[in-house]
Amino acid sequence: MRGLVQGVGFRPMVWRLARELQLQGDVRNDGSGVLIRVLGRTTQIDELCTRLQTDCPPLARIDAVQRTALDTLNDVDGFQIVASEGGRVATGIVPDSATCPACRDEIFDIGDRRFRYAFTNCTHCGPRLSIVRAIPYDRANTSMSVFPMCEACATEYRDPGDRRFHAQPNACPSCGPRLRLLDRDGNDLAAGTIEGPIAVVNDMLHQGAIVAIKGIGGYHLACDASNASAVTELRQRKRRYHKPFALMARDLDSVRRFCNVDDNEAALLASVAAPVVLLRTHGRQSLPADIAPGQASLGFMLPYSPLHHLLLAQWEGPLVMTSGNLSDEPQCTHDQDAGDRLQGLVDAFLVHDREIVNRVDDSVARVVLGRPWLLRRARGYAPAPLRLPAGFETAPRVLALGGELKNTVCLLRDGEAIISQHLGDLEEAKTAFEFQRTVTLYRELFEFTPDVIAVDRHPDYRSTRFGETLAEAEGIPIDAIQHHFAHVASVLADSGRAIDAPPVIGIALDGLGFGSDGHLWGGEFLLADYRDFRRLAHLKSARLPGGSQAMREPWRNTYAHLVEHIGWASYLGDFAGTELASWLQQQPLPVLDTMLQRGLNAPWSSSCGRLFDAVAAALGVCRAEATYEGQAAIELEALAERHVGDPGVYPFDVLESTDGAPWQLDPRPLWRELLEDVVRGVDAACIAARFHQGLACAVADLGVRLARIHGCDSVALSGGVMQNRLLFEALTARLTHAGLQVLSHSQVPANDGGLALGQAVIAAARAMAGQGPAATYRNAACHAASEANDA
DSSP states (O other): OEEEOSSSSHHHHHHHHHHHTTOEEEEEEETTEEEEEEESOHHHHHHHHHHHHHTOOTTOEEEEOOOOOOSOOOSOOSEEEOOOOOSSOOSOOOOOBOOOHHHHHHHTOTTSTTTTOTTOOBTTBBOSGGGBOSSSOOGGGBGGGGSOOOHHHHHHHHOTTSTTTTOTTOOOTTTSOOEEEEOTTSOBTTTTOSSOHHHHHHHHHHTTOOEEEEOSSSEEEEEETTOHHHHHHHHHHHTOOSSOOEEEOSSHHHHHTTBOOOHHHHHHHTSTTOOEEEEEBOSSSOOOGGGSTTOSEEEEEOOOSHHHHHHHTTOSSOEEEEESSSTTSOOOOSHHHHHHHSTTTOSEEEEESSOOOSOOOOOEEEEETTEEEEEEOOTTTTTOOEEOOTTOTTOOOEEEOOOSSSBOOEEEETTEEEEOOOOBOTTSHHHHHHHHHHHHHHHHHTTOOOSEEEEESOTTOHHHHHHHHHHHHHTOOEEEEOHHHHHHHHHHHHTTOOTTSOOEEEEEEEEEEEOTTSSEEEEEEEEEOSSOEEEEEEEOOEEOTTTTHHHHOTHHHHHHHHHHHTOHHHHHHHHTTSHHHHHHTTSOHHHHHHHHHHTTTOOEEOOHHHHHHHHHHHTTSSOSOOSSTTHHHHHHHHHHHTOOSOOOOOOOEEEOOSSSOOEEEEOHHHHHHHHHHHHHTOOHHHHHHHHHHHHHHHHHHHHHHHHHHTTOOEEEEESGGGGOHHHHHHHHHHHHHTTOEEEOOSSSOSSGGGHHHHHHHHHHHHHHTTOHHHHHHHHHHHHHHHHHHHO
16 A cells, blocks of 8 residues: 555554454555555455545545455464565655644543643644654654653554554653743743643733744744734844734634634634635734734634643634744754744743654645635645656656745655645755755655756756756756746646646746746746747736845836836826825936846846736835735735725736747736826725736736637646735636636645746656656666666
8 A cells, every 4th residue: 555654543444454354464564655465355355455445544645556466375363563664665754733633632631641741642643744754654763762652652552453553653741752841041930830831831921921832843933912012022023024923723713703714714724734724804803913914814723733732722812823933044943943043032932852853834825716725835734745647657756956935845756746845945044954954854764866856947046056966966967947837837737637638828927937038037928738838928028126126125116117118207297296206206216227227237027026016016015125025915915805896907918929929918008007096096905906807807818819829728827926816816717717727726835835846747747758858867777778788
């Protein structure tokens, strides 16, 4: 049995079913999954195979069953669970999962021996990826190896009829990890108290303290979400001035005090993955504005560990539960590192002595058009493998290294993709180190030697440079994949589109990506399959004055668009008295003019993300500065959501070419009408909504035209801009109304967190088609083998 079948109670299920069916034999973990040997009548064995599917444990997933006849089965006495075997690693590691109902009941049962024990778990829940060092997933290969089980826990562990049979993190207050509450100097604040660490830390939180809490995959910073002073202080200490904080609430009723929660959102919140779910606020009861400045949504999660359940049990309202780090750094996992990096951020540390082997951030999701949409794939999801579409079963082994932002890495093998947890932005040195460590970890964990390495085409990405160094050191061919092509291929794989399916119109809207022509792309219409693409159209380019500075100061994009599409002199002639004109005239415009005229540090870009920045700044949203990626666009969407009714649309032009060059979607008409609305005093929310609807109509209509010209019946939507719910829903409705099938993401993010998957399937498909460096490598290997045989 191959798939997610280790560490999830699969062998006890087999044992129970085999005994029920009066079969003889044994079951064990090995490097390929779970090996079952049985002796019995054919009808009994058939029934076992059927029941293995229907009675599968909640965390298990069967991907493949290989059934062969045994010549003999000697020394059999009943049916047994036997020790693990090694061998080639082909099974998956189950993600960390939220506390199951049975364990939750135990920690609140005063008569249970695990009453109020913060590390209670069983085969159906608890830590997995965060504690594992190697496969097979046995206790000796986890950070629980230093906690010998007491006799009571060992009895549970050995009993196939117990739900803790071979639960590797199994523990109790007598033998397992323990909590301590420490001050900044390492003094135990709960020593000698009757109440214990959780009661003491709750008192501190009620008094406005900020506490570092060691969780499953890393440290959190926590404070009372209803305490405006504490929230503001946390922002100052963490240096995270605008990016929203995640919240944790005791239960769904607590969440509903602040947000609308439909059935799909409730199911997502309560799932075993327990992600942070973005929910719309209803306004009947509010939290401090500093929780999520400029937002119309809040990110809530429910308790997913016994520690969280115990902590939140007495709280009517939520706690802030944000990552334990300074802004832009990776989350702390090790105690010494947390003590050093968080010393000035917190008033106390709630810690434990179970090592976090692998950092795993909280996943983030939202429900769009009735189905879950992952924005960050981490705890609860990674590293569960994704089954790839038909045709990838015999693909070469690919190591894909993702992009620069929201990095993940991907291992492709045996028709599946193993995608790492979210790693973060590689511009930060600590995150870059974590990236390299994770590549090494996954290769060791899955005994993975790639046939090809896939990277982004951008020559200066850290992931690309690392891939080049690795390829050279190990003699592995490398395939550089265009950024937006990878986005489109990612959504093809995510949607289950077969490798030999006809091309689609891929629409990739994002911030920036290195184009095939050496320019920066970001508003792309591609004719693409898994092997190749052609650029059919793009958003008309504008310059980025200051380069990367234009991403941090949105007003630069506004000025560049005004100069490009209206002309600054014309703009002043028509709109000189506006607030925007006055504000811009106070900026260093002569410097920008020199940049724009001479092309000095002002590259051309077709970025849709920068168009959002330009419009946002024109309306006064994040005009001077954006302190995190996508802030201006996110707040512009929130502003648009406030408008009620049909806002109308702003127009775009399509500039067709007759020489085979890509068409251009020109925002020139948009700008004059938008600026006229500003002068007339049209509400900013209406203008923001009109921009969203106008862009959706323009992009959809161009996509429909291109699909009809090129005979495509499907359109694939990807890129970070597609995470804008208003834009995505309007696009989907218009494309569907035109009779086109819309392919979109669900299992991996549309942002750069999905790039590695796209890179992997492109490199694999090219190799199988005899294209690219992987094919050259494979053909050379076959030729060398042939020569050896001849000799």
